[in-house]
Amino acid sequence: MSNVPHLNHARKSGDEPFLEAKNLRVGYGGRPVLNDFSVRLEHNEVLCLIGHNGAGKSTLLKALFGLIPVEQGTLALEGRLVAKPTPKSMNSAGIALVPEGRGVFPGLTVAEIMRLGFWANGTPKGEQAARLDWVMDVLPMIKKFYQQRAGTLSGGQQQMVSLGRALLSQPRCLLLDEPSIGLAPKLFQDLLGPIRALQKERKMSILIVEQNVKEALKISDRVMVMKSGELIKEGTPDEFADNTQLMELY
């Protein structure tokens, strides 16, 4: 396991990562949460980010998706610099964020939430039916409660809807913020299964922030640990399988 922030993967030269952030400075009201923070997400990789509450994990995901401004540093997608990331530009580039807390509107039916999703990501009308069919193939359980209001659904069902909405843009990269929150362990496993299957099939890149480390590690290729805005450890899931190792970090 490495204590330094960069794990040097054996990569072919010219083989750019899907996403690379270098020396990021990001914060709120002039106070940095991340300072000189660098991270790389490879093609066809699930990277799990763990760490204490308040370590800056959600802040990182939001910055990578353009929801909060990057004050310093660079962000590149497949080797190309992104001058000013915005949610719209990042979504067009193939990235989707599934925020913490699901973010579904309780008064809307699942069908309405999906229509809103199409509107938000600008999917042409002619493509919408095929995309919806595809999402239903990936997450078939959604069909069962498609006409129900989101507020009447269980936590796990709402999480499915949130993921389904993110998939409407057929992203190449998912940023998942604590998908296990409020879910029983079995429901979380039910959610992770389709995510990993989809990732493998489409060779997607996934950055998952998760407190349920045990389950998240099962679907991860690489693990990073954050503390107070800094990367303190990096390794493979096997290297973190030992619980005592994790306890030392927390």
Ligand SMILES: Nc1ncnc2c1ncn2[C@@H]1O[C@H](COP(=O)(O)OP(=O)(O)OP(=O)(O)O)[C@@H](O)[C@H]1O
């Ligand atoms: N909108 C905001 N305005 C001001 N400060 C914020 C805001 N959002 C987060 N912070 C602060 O930034 C720091 C990092 O928060 P962040 O949510 O990124 O941590 P986290 O690692 O995702 O934690 P958790 O596991 O609790 O979600 C915390 O000190 C938090 O209080």
